[in-house]
Amino acid sequence: MPTVLVISSSPSEKSKTATLAQYVTDHLSSIAMDARHLRLRNLPPAALVRADTSDPAIAEAAALVKSADGVVLVTPTYKASYSGLLKVFLDLLPQYALAGKAILPLATGGTLAHALMLDYALRPVLHSLGARHCVQGHFVIESVIDPASREPITDKRYGDMLAEVIGQFDGAVNYARKAA
Amino acid sequence: MTTLSIVGISGSLSNPSRTTVLVEAILKAIADRSGHKTKLLRLSDSAPALFAATSPADIGKDARQFLDLIEGADLLVVGTPVYRASYTGALKHVFDLVDHRRFGSKPVALAATGGSPLHGLVIEHQLRPLFGFLNALTLPTSVYAVEGDFSNYAISSTAIHERIERVVAEALTQLARSRPEPLDARSAATAAIA
Numbered sequence: 001m002p003t004v005l006v007i008s009s010s011p012s013e014k015s016k017t018a019t020l021a022q023y024v025t026d027h028l029s030s031i032a033m034d035a036r037h038l039r040l041r042n043l044p045p046a047a048l049v050r051a052d053t054s055d056p057a058i059a060e061a062a063a064l065v066k067s068a069d070g071v072v073l074v075t076p077t078y079k080a081s082y083s084g085l086l087k088v089f090l091d092l093l094p095q096y097a098l099a100g101k102a103i104l105p106l107a108t109g110g111t112l113a114h115a116l117m118l119d120y121a122l123r124p125v126l127h128s129l130g131a132r133h134c135v136q137g138h139f140v141i142e143s144v145i146d147p148a149s150r151e152p153i154t155d156k157r158y159g160d161m162l163a164e165v166i167g168q169f170d171g172a173v174n175y176a177r178k179a180a
Numbered sequence: 181m182t183t184l185s186i187v188g189i190s191g192s193l194s195n196p197s198r199t200t201v202l203v204e205a206i207l208k209a210i211a212d213r214s215g216h217k218t219k220l221l222r223l224s225d226s227a228p229a230l231f232a233a234t235s236p237a238d239i240g241k242d243a244r245q246f247l248d249l250i251e252g253a254d255l256l257v258v259g260t261p262v263y264r265a266s267y268t269g270a271l272k273h274v275f276d277l278v279d280h281r282r283f284g285s286k287p288v289a290l291a292a293t294g295g296s297p298l299h300g301l302v303i304e305h306q307l308r309p310l311f312g313f314l315n316a317l318t319l320p321t322s323v324y325a326v327e328g329d330f331s332n333y334a335i336s337s338t339a340i341h342e343r344i345e346r347v348v349a350e351a352l353t354q355l356a357r358s359r360p361e362p363l364d365a366r367s368a369a370t371a372a373i374a
Contacts, residue, residue: 011234011235011276012234012235013234041234045228045231045232046227046228046231048231049193049227049228049231049269049270049273050193050227051193078272078276079272079275079276079280079310079313079314080309080310080312080313081272081309081310081313082272083272083273083276084269084270084271084272084273084274084275084276085234085269085273085276086269087263087264087266087267087268087269087272087273088268088269088270088272088273089269090264090269091263091264091268091269091270120305120309121266121306121309124265124266124305124306125264125265125266127265128264128265128266129264
C-alpha cells in the first residue's frame with residue numbers, strides 16, 4: 001500500500017487548514033492508501049525553528065517525509081503566501097527531500113484572489129526541494145470548510161474538485177512507486 | 181531633527197551570519213549619510229519568544245516589542261538568507277504575525293544572501309510580493325550577495341558596496357518625502373494654489 005504524508009501547517013489550534021488536511025487524509029485512506037496527518041503545530045517550536053533534527057519529534061517528522069511515496073502539503077494563506085510554520089519545517093529537511101515523490105499542494109484562504117500563491121509562492125519552493133511530480137494544486141476558500149460538521153466541505157463543487165486533484169495525485173503516487 | 185525609527189531585521193538564525201552583516205552594512209550606511217540612529221533586530225535572539233506565539237492574539241511581551249519595532253518603523257531593512265529558493269520560514273513567521281495595516285507606503289530595503297548566483301531572483305519573486313501584499317514601498321534597488329562577496333564575514337566586494345550606496349540613496353529620498361512638511365509651509369502652498 002502506498003504511504004502518503006499529509007502535512008498541515010496552520011499554527012492555530014482550531015484550524016480550517018487542519019480540517020481540510022484531515023478530510024484529505026480520510027479520503028486517501030478510503031482509496032487504499034496508508035495516509036497519515038502530521039500537524040506541524042504539534043512539533044516543539046524551539047527545536048523546529050533551530051532546525052534541530054536531533055529532537056526526537058522533529059526527527060520522526062522528517063523520517064515520515066523520507067519514507068512517504070507521496071506528500072500533501074496543506075497551508076493557510078498568510079500575507080498572500082504559505083505559512084511561516086510550513087516554511088520552517090521545509091527549511092530543516094534535506095536539500096532534495098521531495099525528490100522522487102508525488103506532491104499535492106493545497107491551500108486554504110479567505111479570498112480567491114490569493115489562489116495563485118500555490119503556483120507563484122509555494123511551487124518554486126517545492127521544486128527547489130527536488131519535487132519533479134507536483135500535480136495540480138487546489139485552493140479551498142475558508143467559507144466552505146466547517147470543522148464542526150461531519151461533512152466538513154460544505155460546498156459540493158469543492159468536494160468534487162478535491163476528488164479530482166486527489167485522483168491526479170493517486171495516479172502520481174503510483175507512478176512514483178513504479179519509478180522508484 | 182525629527183527622530184525617525186530605522187529598523188533592520190535579519191532572517192538568519194545563525195551567528196555569525198552574512199545576512200546580518202549585510203543588513204548591518206546597509207543600516208550603517210544610512211546612519212553615516214543621515215545621522216539617524218538605527219536598530220538591528222536579530223531573529224536568533226527573539227525566535228523562541230516569537231515562536232511561542234501562533235497567532236497575534238497570543239503574543240507575549242517580548243515578541244510584542246519586537247513586532248512593534250517592525251510595525252512602527254519609518255524605514256525597514258529586511259535581509260534573509262536563501263533557504264529552498266525563498267525567504268526563511270522564521271522570517272515569514274514574523275511577517276505572519278504583524279498587522280498588515282501598519283505597512284502602507286513604508287519604505288523597505290530588501291537584501292538576501294545565497295550560496296550561489298542561481299538564487300539571485302529570490303528578492304524579485306519571493307520577497308517583493310510579500311511586501312507588495314503589505315502595501316509597503318519596496319525600494320527599486322535590492323542587494324543580493326553570495327559567499328564570495330564576503331571575506332571573513334566582512335563585505336569585500338566593491339559591487340556590493342556600490343549597490344548598498346544606491347539603495348541607501350533611495351531610502352533617504354523616501355524618508356525625506358515621507359516627513360511631513362511644517363504647517364506654515366503647507367498653508368502657504370495652499371494659499372498659492374487658491
